[in-house]
Amino acid sequence: xxxxxxxxxxxxxxxxxxxxxxxxxxxxxxxxxxxxxxxxxxxxxxxxxxxxxxxxxxxxxxxxxxxxxxxxxxxxxxxxxxxxxxxxxxxxxxxxxxxxxxxxxxxxxxxxxxxxxxxxxxxxxxxxxxxxxxxxxxxxxxxxxxxxxxxxxxxxxxxxxxxxxxxxxxxxxxxxxxxxxxxxxxxxxxxxxxxxx
Numbered sequence: 666x667x668x669x670x671x672x673x674x675x676x677x678x679x680x681x682x683x684x685x686x687x688x689x690x691x692x693x694x695x696x697x698x699x700x701x702x703x704x705x706x707x708x709x710x711x712x713x714x715x716x717x718x719x720x721x722x723x724x725x726x727x728x729x730x731x732x733x734x735x736x737x738x739x740x741x742x743x744x745x746x747x748x749x750x751x752x753x754x755x756x757x758x759x760x761x762x763x764x765x766x767x768x769x770x771x772x773x774x775x776x777x778x779x780x781x782x783x784x785x786x787x788x789x790x791x792x793x794x795x796x797x798x799x800x801x802x803x804x805x806x807x808x809x810x811x812x813x814x815x816x817x818x819x820x821x822x823x824x825x826x827x828x829x830x831x832x833x834x835x836x837x838x839x840x841x842x843x844x845x846x847x848x849x850x851x852x853x854x855x856x857x858x859x860x861x862x
Contacts, residue, residue, distance in 0.1 A: 666804040666805075667801070667804075667805055667843075668685065668842065669845070671834060673814065677850035678808055683720075685806060692722075692725070693724060693757070694759045695717060695760050695762070698728075698761065698766045698770065731770050731774060734790065737798060737801055738800070741757075760808070761807050764794075765810040767794075771786075772825070776822070794833075813827055844856040
């Protein structure tokens, strides 16, 4: 099952995704995609880690800023090896927080390439991630940001990021079983309400 959670900054999307896992799974793998490039981000990562540890829920945290498609595939193949009680008949529950940070990492790592070439590299990585998620045998919860609702970014790289994030979110939404939008801490499931033409 593929569950995707989106929303704006500080909308409550990560909290909802974590609570969803805690309600539905005996344990879960937490894939963190953020990188601590500065003190402020380092503090955020540390706070999130402390909150998970103090929850009493058995998270297994894995940090993966770039090679997310490979990690999702590996976790799918490993089945329940990450679960503390080791039930071999259970597939793992995985929470990825978040896709748009991963996208930023991939885009910046490809930035040294020619601009159009880096765009193609990122699109290929989005396709690889979608394939890995679609093939995942357990339940995966994906957190992403809705970044296209604000002003048009001033710089070309910002506009490219916005466009790629929209493409990523649409690609993942298409394969998701449930897709939640969280606003002011209130989650609404959108996929079941989708109007099809």
